[in-house]
Each structure stands twice: as structure tokens, then as C-alpha cells.
Amino acid sequence: MEIKVGDCVAVVAPGAVFNKKKFNEGIKIIKSWGLKPVFDKKIFSKDFIFAGTAEYRANQIVKAFKDKKIKAIWCVRGGYGSYEVAELVAKKLKSAQKKYFIGLSDNTALLLLLNKKFNLKTIHGPTVDRLSSASKKELLTVHDILFNKNFKLNLNSDLCLINKIKKNVNAKLIGGNLSLVSNSLGTKWEVTTKNKILFLEEIGEPSYRVHRMLSQLKQAGKLDDVKAVVFGDFTGCKDSDGKERWYETLEIIFKNVKYPVVSGIPSGHGTLRLPLKFGAEFVLSFSNKEIEFHEK
Numbered sequence: 485m486e487i488k489v490g491d492c493v494a495v496v497a498p499g500a501v502f503n504k505k506k507f508n509e510g511i512k513i514i515k516s517w518g519l520k521p522v523f524d525k526k527i528f529s530k531d532f533i534f535a536g537t538a539e540y541r542a543n544q545i546v547k548a549f550k551d552k553k554i555k556a557i558w559c560v561r562g563g564y565g566s567y568e569v570a571e572l573v574a575k576k577l578k579s580a581q582k583k584y585f586i587g588l589s590d591n592t593a594l595l596l597l598l599n600k601k602f603n604l605k606t607i608h609g610p611t612v613d614r615l616s617s618a619s620k621k622e623l624l625t626v627h628d629i630l631f632n633k634n635f636k637l638n639l640n641s642d643l644c645l646i647n648k649i650k651k652n653v654n655a656k657l658i659g660g661n662l663s664l665v666s667n668s669l670g671t672k673w674e675v676t677t678k679n680k681i682l683f684l685e686e687i688g689e690p691s692y693r694v695h696r697m698l699s700q701l702k703q704a705g706k707l708d709d710v711k712a713v714v715f716g717d718f719t720g721c722k723d724s725d726g727k728e729r730w731y732e733t734l735e736i737i738f739k740n741v742k743y744p745v746v747s748g749i750p751s752g753h754g755t756l757r758l759p760l761k762f763g764a765e766f767v768l769s770f771s772n773k774e775i776e777f778h779e780k
Contacts, residue, residue, distance in 0.1 A: 595762055687718075
């Protein structure tokens, strides 16, 4: 897929209410790229902690997918709320034109649903309210993914092998926020991991909760047939004593697996939130002491 200057981009708020100032700053950036952001005036409404009722939020996504003028759909922010919206979208949306859907964090439920039900390539990347605080590299990468169909993300620094398996892997990428991926079990958008590279990131969860969620995925068989697991940022994941032990948890969970497990992907809730294209083919390779992760 490729977006051109002058194309319309739907801005939707599937989760919690958002900061209007950050919203407007993000809209300015989208406009500066020559795109036309389109959003409903009721997007600023509030229902409990959400940006409107679940029905309204779901309908805006369905409407955007049905509108042929819309070339991409961009979430305003994460924040709790996308989970119930995903269920409604699954019921309401019978077909989906190929267009990028961009979001992260709680939006993971929608990223998984759209990839699984319609085989869409979804972008795990900065939401509209984060664009004004994004680094130049982050913005440039998002811009390149949207406008340059030949762009391929390539990472080859600061990656760390958690276990000892150095096996080159070529597979489609899927995943998102660990909490939402684990909570997808039993839903219409339950994560499909067989023969995939699974990406996971998290924010604000102590090590015992990280362990519990990974154990849930393991016991559900979601870690049995993956080609590899790659971890993004685990931001603010401290225990009650202020120490971070999530990395030790990863070492414990993946100690005896027969596929490579790598950390250090700069994507998630950290300072550099590089966008990842779910549904795209990625390569994880090992040469000498270097680990490389790139889109095929």
C-alpha cells in the first residue's frame, strides 16, 4: 500500500478521552505531510472515561473502512477502551478495503482483529496525540512507511539475544502490547502465533504480572509454534521495591525453547517508538556478534 499527498486519513478515538492540545498538534503534523485528516466533531465527546460510547467509537471505525476516500485510519490514543470496540467492529464490519490502521497499546485489540479477520497490514506505531512528542527518526519512519512502498525497516543495533538459539528466521510479524495480546485469548481476535514472529511490549507492569501473562500465553500454546519472539520496550515495569526484574522473567519463561528470543526492539511506550508493520514479512538473522531485524 502507498499513500499520496492529498489523500484523506480518518482519525478515530477507539479508547479513552484525550488531550485536545496534543490532538491538535498531531493533526498539524499530519497536515504538514500533505494529508487531509478527517474526523467526526463528536470525537471530543465523553462517556465515562471513554471518547464516546462504545457503539459510537466502533461505528466511526466501520464508517472509515467503508469510505473509499479514506486511505488510512489513525487512532488518537490508546488508553483503555479498544477491547470492547474490537468486539463490536468484529460484528459490524463484514469486509474491509486495504488501508493502513495505525495505533498501539490498547489499540492492539484492533490491530490483531484487522490482521486476523481481513489479513490487513496494521501499523503498531505512534498515535496522533504522540506525534508532537515523537523524535525525528520516529516521524520519518512513519512517513516512509506511509508514502514509500519500497521502505523496509532495518534494525541492527542494541538488540540482545535472551536465550542461546541463533537461528535465522523469516516470518510474518504479529503482536503488540503484552496485556492485550494475553487478553485476546478466547476472543474473535485471539492472537495467531503459529509460524509467526511474535512482538511484545509493555508498560507499568511488575515482573510477577509479566510472568503471569507470558505463562498464560505459554499454557495456551501460543509460544509453542512461533518462529521467534522479539521484545520491545518494557517501560516503567518496576516491582514494589523500585527494581526492574522483567528481563529475568523473560529468561525464565524462554529458557528451554528452541527458537530465538530477542530484546531491544525500540518500539512501544519508550522514548523511541518506531512503527512496526504487523502482517509484513520480517527477517531475524545472526552473523558473528550482530543481530539484525528487518522487513523483508
